[in-house]
Amino acid sequence: MVEVSGDGFPVTAWSARLGLRLPVVNAPMGAVAGGRLAAAVTAAGGLGMIGMGSAGCAAALTRELDAMGAITPFGIGLxxxxxxxHPDLLDTALAAAPTLLSVSFGTDLSWAARAADAGILTATQVYSAVDARRAADAGIDVLVARGSEGGGHGDPRLxxxxxxxxxxxxVSVPVLAAGGITSAADVAAALAAGASGVWLGTRLAVCPESLLPPPDRAALLAAGDTVVTRAFDVALGLPWPARFPARVLRNDLTDRWDGHEDTLAADPAARAAAAAAIATGDPRSAPIDAGTGIGAITTAAPAATVLHELCRGAAQEFSRAGGGHG
Structure with a gap:
């Protein structure tokens, strides 16, 4: 059930229970969702998340927690x-006492019990009904249904x-919708379909509070095409499960190696050359995660502006339907 609050935002049972003004969580995007973005999202009324991606470590998390400051609620994604x-990364995350801890892309859910014992709510991304039942049976509090449209790593099947x-x-636990959500209509559709909130990534990646450098933000704003590939992970030797390729902006490196990852993996010289090109940080060769809705994102604005526009627009959909939606 979605209601519309007095200040014109949609409210779900889950967002109300967490004390959120907005039923929005920023996706904990590695190297994008740092402390400044998390603080901005929470200040705007959502649930701000700090993301630790492939390069995550305890020191990096501590740095972003310091950048976030003393603001609640907040979450951490690993x-x-x-x-x-880096087992100390989980220790550091638990010690920070986030409202929500998300760990995804694995099969070992034992971390959830440690979080629950510490009084921390838990979340994980799921990609099928089987994943969902397994996570719910493990006691995960909220599931993130991340569709194939989403940027970054994920299962591209559905x-x-x-x-x-x-x-x-x-499952009967709350479910957040993720993947390709860029407009107020997208938010409204997800909530109307039964989602307890939305897990928003690419739309916030271009905000000035994100960790992305200006050339990467400019590339996102100018882009219109993405590709799902393992080329970057193969080039860098990252142990991402094959089930989880990444949706990224198409660039020179993907044009060369997407679909030829096995050839790349078998050629040390080619991997070294690709890794060197990636290390330059040039958007023409480095990975920039982006969802399928990237073509609709042509301007950047502060996170609060983005979230309020999306949620007010979504609430208007429900108001036109009579003030609520079952």
């Missing part, structure tokens, strides 16, 4: 296989609306 290499429908039918 990558399962990174925790294997579009968000299909996945959301299947996950909602499989």
């Amino acid at each position: 990558v399962d296989w990174v925790l294997d290499a 579009p968000m609306r299909t996945l959301l429908e299947q996950v909602l039918a499989a």
Whole structure:
């Protein structure tokens, strides 16, 4: 059930329970969602998340927590296989006492019990009804149905609306919708379909509070095409499970190696050359995560402006339907 608050924002049972003005969580995008973005999202009424991606470590998390400052509520998002290499990262995250801890891209859900024992709510991304039931059975508090439209790493098999429908039918815990959400109409559609909130990524990546350098933001604003590939992970030797390729902006490196990852993996010289090109940070060769809605994002604005416009627009949809939507 979605209601419209007195200040003109949509409210779900889940967002109300967490004390959020907006049913929005910023996706914990590695190297994008740092402390400044998390603070801005929370200050705007959503749930700000700090993301630790492939390069995550305890020192980096501590730095972003310091940048965020003493603001609540907030969340932290981690990558399962990174925790294997940096077990102190989970310790640091738990010690920070976030409102929500998300760990995704793995099969070991034992971290959830540690979080629950510390009084921390838990979340994880799911990509099928089977994933959803397994996560719910492990006691995860909220699931993120991340569809194939989403930027960054994820399972590309199911579009968000299909996945959301299947996950909602499989479990009774709250489910957030993720993948290709860029407009007020997208937010309204996700909430109307039964999502308890939206998990917003690319739309916030271009905000001035994100960690992205200006050339990457400019590339996002000028882009219109994405590709799902493992080329960057192969070039860099990152142990991402093959199930989770990344949706990124198409560039010179993807044009050369997308679809030829096995050839790249078997050629040390080619991998070294690709890694060197990536290391320059040039958008023509480095990965820039982006969802399929990137073509609709042509201007940047502060996170609060983006969130309020999206949510007020979504609320207007429900108001036109009579003030609420079942």
